[in-house]
Amino acid sequence: MKQEQPKTPHKRNPFTAVPRAVARSVRSFAKRHRLSVTAKTTIMYAVIFALVFTGLGVLLVFSYRTYLINRVGAEEARDMLTPLAWLVLILLPLGLAVTLSLGGLVIRGMLTPVKKMIATAKEIDTASLSTRIESGNSEDELSDLAAILNDMLDRLQTAFERQNRFISDVSHELRTPIAVVQGYSELLTRWGLSKPEVLQEAIEAIGSEARNMKNLVEKLLFLARADKKSLQTQPESFHIDELINEIVNETRLISNKEILAGQIESNTLYADRALIKQAIRVFVENSLKYSGPDGRVTLSCYADEGRCAVVVSDNGIGISETDLPHVFERFYKADDARRRDGGSAGLGLAIAKWIADAHKADLDISSKPGIGTTVRLLI
Numbered sequence: 001m002k003q004e005q006p007k008t009p010h011k012r013n014p015f016t017a018v019p020r021a022v023a024r025s026v027r028s029f030a031k032r033h034r035l036s037v038t039a040k041t042t043i044m045y046a047v048i049f050a051l052v053f054t055g056l057g058v059l060l061v062f063s064y065r066t067y068l069i070n071r072v073g074a075e076e077a078r079d080m081l082t083p084l085a086w087l088v089l090i091l092l093p094l095g096l097a098v099t100l101s102l103g104g105l106v107i108r109g110m111l112t113p114v115k116k117m118i119a120t121a122k123e124i125d126t127a128s129l130s131t132r133i134e135s136g137n138s139e140d141e142l143s144d145l146a147a148i149l150n151d152m153l154d155r156l157q158t159a160f161e162r163q164n165r166f167i168s169d170v171s172h173e174l175r176t177p178i179a180v181v182q183g184y185s186e187l188l189t190r191w192g193l194s195k196p197e198v199l200q201e202a203i204e205a206i207g208s209e210a211r212n213m214k215n216l217v218e219k220l221l222f223l224a225r226a227d228k229k230s231l232q233t234q235p236e237s238f239h240i241d242e243l244i245n246e247i248v249n250e251t252r253l254i255s256n257k258e259i260l261a262g263q264i265e266s267n268t269l270y271a272d273r274a275l276i277k278q279a280i281r282v283f284v285e286n287s288l289k290y291s292g293p294d295g296r297v298t299l300s301c302y303a304d305e306g307r308c309a310v311v312v313s314d315n316g317i318g319i320s321e322t323d324l325p326h327v328f329e330r331f332y333k334a335d336d337a338r339r340r341d342g343g344s345a346g347l348g349l350a351i352a353k354w355i356a357d358a359h360k361a362d363l364d365i366s367s368k369p370g371i372g373t374t375v376r377l378l379i
Contacts, residue, residue, distance in 0.1 A: 041107045046096055053095055057088035113142045117149070129157040169331035169346075173216055177209035219347040223330065226354045233272040233358050240308055240379075241266045243273065244301050247280055251297070255288050262300035267308045269379060271359050276379070279355040280310060282348040283375040287314035290373075304378060313374040319367040327365060328353040 025047075113134075120133050132153060133146045184202040191198045225231040241264050251259045269276070280299075287297040291314050300311040319327060326332045331346040356363040359379055367373035 050092065050096055053092055057092070061085055061088065113146075117142075117146060121149075124153070129153065129160060166330065170220065173331065174213065177213050180209045181206050216347070219351060222351055223347065223354070226351075226358075233275060235271050236273055237268055237270050238273045239266060240269050240276075240301050240310065243277055243280075244299050244310070247277065247284060248299055251284055251288070257288055257291060258294075258296040260296065260298040262298045262311070262313075263302050264300065265302040267301065267303055269308055271379060272355075275355045275358070276310075279352040279377065280312065282352040283312040283377075286348060287312060287316060287373065290314075291316035308379050310377040310379065311374060313372060315372040318369040318371055318373055319365070320369055324365065324367060328363075 117133050120131065124131050132150045184205050187198060188202045222231070244264060245261060248259055248261045284297060284299070288295065291297065295314060295316060297312065297314045300309075300313075302309055323332075328349050329346075330350045353363060356377060362376075362378040364376045364378075365373065366376075
């Protein structure tokens with residue numbers, strides 16, 4: 001059998017091994033004595049200066065000694081080298097002193113932006129999230145660091161403001177149904193046993209508000225799971241035309257308004273069928289809710305440049321140009337008619353937008369007040 005050759009140890013480069021050993025020693029010393037970055041950097045440069053100066057001094061002395069021995073002899077060379085050796089010994093501490101003083105000043109000046117960043121960061125709290133770190137005029141790593149920190153603060157401020165607005169909106173949406181339930185419960189306590197009509201009215205009202213709160217909580221849980229990225233899609237192959245016809249038939253059973261199947265083309269999708277259906281139902285429910293007694297809702301699906309377009313259109317009250325860019329925001333209700341509608345929390349379109357984004361689909365809404373609204377989902 002062929003014997004394996006013993007592995008030869010890796011030879012370290014002395015030109016890199018010495019600086020690394022110096023750096024490790026300085027870091028260990030600084031860690032034990034809790035030194036600042038300025039002190040650690042200054043000490044490291046001082047040690048490097050001492051090593052380089054000593055090495056050059058020794059090299060100079062020995063080179064000059066060899067030269068003199070060849071010219072004047074060993075005895076005379078020793079006498080001539082003594083002053084040079086003393087000069088090297090005297091210049092070494094002077095050089096160290098200059099390195100420590102000038103190096104400390106230079107490094108302290110270089111770290112001034114960092115100290116300003118630290119001071120600014122200490123002042124930032126939830127009441128002053130709009131404060132930003134100054135990057136200065138330098139175009140270096142510190143400027144990049146300040147830009148990254150400011151970008152992080154922008155995201156934190158946006159998230160914090162969104163959370164506060166979210167809590168305020170949830171409180172507002174729950175205040176009304178809770179007040180209604182409380183009012184009817186007091187009404188039941190006073191008149192429920194003696195007046196059957198009051199009892200029936202209270203039961204129906206409490207049941208209606210309970211369903212509204214249940215619907216709101218389910219939507220909030222959906223968005224919470226979506227925000228935590230714990231809500232996963234379950235794609236499968238299905239026929240979109242069958243899904244549209246299914247939604248049309250189901251909607252006709254629960255609504256007296258005119259539900260039409262428009263241009264229906266057979267097309268196979270690979271997506272989460274339940275989520276796509278949920279998004280389309282959001283559009284249909286909005287169309288039904290904001291259409292008059294003679295409301296008409298039309299559903300269509302057809303191929304569009306290699307993708308599938310699902311279109312829901314109505315002849316309802318429409319949305320103004322001012323409100324249209326905000327309809328996907330949570331708890332946003334466009335106009336007065338929508339604000340007076342107590343059954344809507346303004347979360348349906350936000351959920352539909354998340355479903356569209358999860359499928360990398362394009363979602364577009366066009367609307368004209370008094371004419372109607374068209375929602376187009378391109379998957």
